Amino acid sequence: MKKIVSLLMVLILGFVLVACGGDDPLDPTGPVQTIQLSYADWGDPEFNQKMIDAFEVKYPNIKVTLRTDIEGSGEAFTGNLITAAQAGLLPDVFATDNVPTIINAGLTLDVAQYWDADVDTDSVYDNIALTGVYNGKRFAVPSFQFLKGIMINLDIFEEANLTTVDGKYRIDNDGYPVKDWTFEEFIEVAKAIKNFEINPADDTLVDPANTVVGLDTWYGSPDFQQVWPMMEDENVQYDTWDGTQFNYTSDDWVYAMEQKVEMHQLTNGTTTRFTTEVYDANTILQQYLIQFGVGAMDIEGSWQFWVLNEAKETSDINLGFWPYPSGDAGLFPPTILDYQAVSSQTDHPEEAYLLAKWMTFGEEGWEARLDLLEADFDEAEAAGITPMYLDRFPVANYPGVWDRVYDLVDGIEGIDYTFNRIEYAKPDLDKWLPGYKDFWAWVNDPENPYNWENLVQAGPQAVETYAVQWENKANEIVQGQLETLGSDTE
Structure with a gap:
């Protein structure tokens, strides 16, 4: 983190973000190193941990701590983020209920350079891609649309x-x-x-x-x-x-x-x-x-x-x-959008962007998410329980992902009509x-x-x-x- 945290606080809370070496961790020809990141949102912590485990398989040189100390949801969660930031303990990646609030509090990093170079963002629906950008800077990435x-x-x-x-x-x-x-x-x-x-x-x-x-x-x-x-x-x-x-x-x-x-x-x-x-x-x-x-x-x-x-x-x-x-x-x-942001305090902005993308709009992250959801779906059916329907949806046009999404809402009468026009959502x-x-x-x-x-x-x-x-x-x-x-x- 950019702010200096006292050794005592680090020992008590256990959230220290350190890295070994200075080479590009994504360069397979460079020396192996470990990057430490942290993540927080108000979703299901058990499911979040499974997503993080899959991320670490994809990026074995990045280790992610799931922060569960940022309590509450929505506005309360955002307020607790501000408190954590004041102590120098802001997660590297986090959800928020209001992007302008966290910008004004100085919590967010401009990730435009990563977004603009990312081929996945070409698939994000136009009306959604326009959001989270202020004065030429992107301070948030869209996660899901409801x-x-x-x-x-x-x-x-x-x-x-x-x-x-x-x-x-x-x-x-x-x-x-x-x-x-x-x-x-x-x-x-x-x-x-x-x-x-x-x-x-x-x-x-x-x-x-x-x-x-x-x-x-x-x-x-x-x-x-x-x-x-x-x-x-x-x-x-x-x-x-x-x-x-x-x-x-x-x-x-x-x-x-x-x-x-x-x-x-x-x-x-x-x-x-x-x-x-x-x-x-x-x-x-x-x-x-x-x-x-x-x-x-x-x-x-x-x-x-x-x-x-x-x-x-x-x-x-x-x-x-x-x-x-x-x-x-x-x-x-x-549609109703949710957002995540990369911390202005992170020491590893590129890796933090990869984590944010994985947990939100990215195609590979969605494939991992669907693997987990389909396993839960099959387990519920095997136990004679009606599986829960998927309630949040991709913000990008990934045909293979959407084919699988349809299966997780099969049985909801009428929903196809909305899906057929989802690229035009506002x-x-x-x-x-x-x-x-x-x-x-x-x-x-x-x-x-x-x-x-x-x-x-x-x-x-x-x-x-x-x-x-x-x-x-x-x-x-x-x-x-x-x-x-x-x-x-x-």
Whole structure:
């Protein structure tokens, strides 16, 4: 590490990064040497160790310590990374929930020279490769993409016997929504599939056993304005970001937000927004509705694929994963990205990049990952246990890898439609665009007169006014931080 750590601290913690000799460790004609690296993320430590073991077989001159002392996940994990860095004990490679945060804390190394010389990066999907780069410097590598789609209860749809209604929605021969459905069809299906009647005397459900809520939303409210516009215009990314600015005053964003507000105002079982009285009076509404057979549809991420197993095994509920509805420009699947970074404190940047690549986007790393996953899959099947589905996916076009990936989600009805368009996926902005989380803090600030709750109260007719304020604020915050992020980093 670049920082000097006291001998006492090294003896206590046991994390010292040393190397023997100075020749290129990747040169097979040079003397053999051992490079010591460390790695940390919030994933399964047992699986991580197996991946590290495979890495060490590939690179026998590199030894990797799996750091388990960086606790927590997401924001808490990133905070603990900063604490470790202050003690000179930052892992050589680590995951993060927010790239700008670790750049501002001085934790990350610019790995552009390694990325640019790496043939594997030519296969990374264009929309994903653009992320993690600031002022010409690459401070993070994308690890996985998680799918955003619509989890649906196949049993509810089969029992509902919905049929196509001209001008509203199309239903296929199995009784399910068509997979090339539109935004408008999606909303109409949510309204049609619900079965929700309340006793006015005490706010209890009239028929709890047969109650159906149409749609569980994305973290409490529909995400329409973030996703719909990018399906209407192939030139804009997630949430109308075009690489330079947000475009909330566009017709597409205004329309999507109007539909979002209108739907979020409903408390009649179309979505999981209920009155306080109804929610308190009915315990079946106080659970994860899609898992327990009450929700018909759920805007969800693939990290929740464990629910498909749980619902089937515990309640014999059959769930599918439909593509997000399409727009006039087609289907550009929304995906959620994760990232890893190489430490600014590492003594071995080239080897650390190899480790980061192995644990994230690299083809050889994915082949090793799939070997392990397939072994777990076969073991579960042999034991009579339903194997867990793969819930995270490559960020690069490796045909052989994707062929194997398909086998690990075989049985999820509807997922093929998303995979068929995965090269056109448009990733979210949450973990990589500077200022974006600050903008959303402003949106949800009770002191902000243009906050989200005030917009809901004002109704769809106020969206055009709010769009001006939101666009100005988003661009002010994000553009200001984007111009300077990483510019003073060596």
